[in-house]
Amino acid sequence: MQIYTTKDGKKQGPFTIYRIKELVDADELSLDNLGWHEGLDQWRPLKDISIVTATIESLNKKIDHSTDSENDGTNATIFPYWEHLESHKSNTDGKQENESTDEPSPSSPVSNSSLPLPSGSSRNKSFAASGSVHPFLRFWARFFDYLLLNTLVWFVFDHPPIPDSLEKLIEFYKTLPQEEQIRIALIQGGALFVWNFIEALLISSFGTTPGKMLFNIKVTRKNGNPLKYSEAIGRSLMVWILGVGIGLAFLQILAMTFSLFYLLNKGECAWDRTLHTQVHHRPLGPQKIVLAVGAYLVLLSLQHLLFS
Numbered sequence: 001m002q003i004y005t006t007k008d009g010k011k012q013g014p015f016t017i018y019r020i021k022e023l024v025d026a027d028e029l030s031l032d033n034l035g036w037h038e039g040l041d042q043w044r045p046l047k048d049i050s051i052v053t054a055t056i057e058s059l060n061k062k063i064d065h066s067t068d069s070e071n072d073g074t075n076a077t078i079f080p081y082w083e084h085l086e087s088h089k090s091n092t093d094g095k096q097e098n099e100s101t102d103e104p105s106p107s108s109p110v111s112n113s114s115l116p117l118p119s120g121s122s123r124n125k126s127f128a129a130s131g132s133v134h135p136f137l138r139f140w141a142r143f144f145d146y147l148l149l150n151t152l153v154w155f156v157f158d159h160p161p162i163p164d165s166l167e168k169l170i171e172f173y174k175t176l177p178q179e180e181q182i183r184i185a186l187i188q189g190g191a192l193f194v195w196n197f198i199e200a201l202l203i204s205s206f207g208t209t210p211g212k213m214l215f216n217i218k219v220t221r222k223n224g225n226p227l228k229y230s231e232a233i234g235r236s237l238m239v240w241i242l243g244v245g246i247g248l249a250f251l252q253i254l255a256m257t258f259s260l261f262y263l264l265n266k267g268e269c270a271w272d273r274t275l276h277t278q279v280h281h282r283p284l285g286p287q288k289i290v291l292a293v294g295a296y297l298v299l300l301s302l303q304h305l306l307f308s
Contacts, residue, residue: 002278003052006034006043014278015222017055018267020046024056133263134281137215139256140292142244144211145199146192147299153191154306159184162307192247196240200232214292216282224278231275238271 002014007029014037015023023029024046031047046052160180163169173181202209204227207218219235221227227235243259245251263269272279284292 002037003046003049004036005029005046013223016267016278017052018059019222020052021056021059133267133279134217135260135263137217137281137284138279141209141211141215141217142239144214144292144296144299145195145209147296147303148210149191149195150188151299151302151306153187154303157187159307189247192240192244196236197233199236200229203227203235204229204232214288214295216284216288218280218282220278220280222276222278227277231277235271235275235277238274239269242270 003017003020004011004013005015005020006012020029020035024031029046031053032045034043035046035049035052036043037049037051040049160172160176163172199209203219206213207220207226212218219227219232221231240246241255243255245253245255259269266273268279271277
């Protein structure tokens with residue numbers, strides 16, 4: 001759920017509800033300020049938007065409950081936001097059926113404010129940062145980028161043929177000269193590091209990468225503007241370190257596990273929270289799913305031919 005707000009007569013956002021709470025807690029935003037999200041017919045005070053007030057209340061209860069839990073030895077739930085979204089959806093489904101689903105045009109004035117609704121509010125045209133964080137779509141998008149990178153790299157550099165079976169693969173690496181093992185590790189590690197700068201260029205220019213485009217994912221600032229190259233590099237390097245453990249297997253498992261739980265708990269990854277960037281998702285239709293599966297099969301087939 002993305003919320004637009006107003007301050008000093010100017011539109012701001014969109015923000016996640018977590019960011020709204022941070023701004024309110026820091027006295028940078030008041031619940032008396034006007035807000036809007038898709039589905040509302042007009043700007044309303046944030047305190048009158050049920051999803052905002054209920055979620056903030058739920059998060060405050062979580063903090064209070066966590067404090068009590070430390071004293072009595074019990075554990076507080078780490079998913080209050082997602083639990084609230086489910087309850088809010090069930091409580092409002094009946095109400096929404098009776099309400100008009102037509103949205104005013106972005107330039108239409110509203111009764112509570114002379115401000116127009118935020119541009120790009122059409123469901124059909126914009127990337128929407130939905131309530132679901134889609135961790136597995138993000139994983140497959142990034143894995144596709146790495147698989148594509150790996151395929152291109154080994155088209156350029158010489159490599160020994162790799163056995164098909166796991167047993168032969170283990171034996172292959174045992175007998176592989178140490179110098180060759182170091183060469184392979186340096187090429188793969190170096191390519192992964194260089195990819196950070198290529199990814200940053202793609203995201204700052206287009207807001208996406210081949211893998212992200214395949215899964216309808218886009219990265220912007222919180223306000224919807226494109227990232228500067230310096231911002232995109234910072235994000236890519238943080239993902240490389242905190243998200244994939246700089247490519248080292250034993251660190252990668254820890255980094256990915258940490259990132260997954262952080263994403264589920266906070267609603268955004270640590271790098272997006274730190275750099276104030278936003279990941280947007282657009283629904284995957286049947287054709288896009290078939291395209292994604294086909295693209296993966298093509299890359300895997302190329303790699304099989306390449307290493308056989």
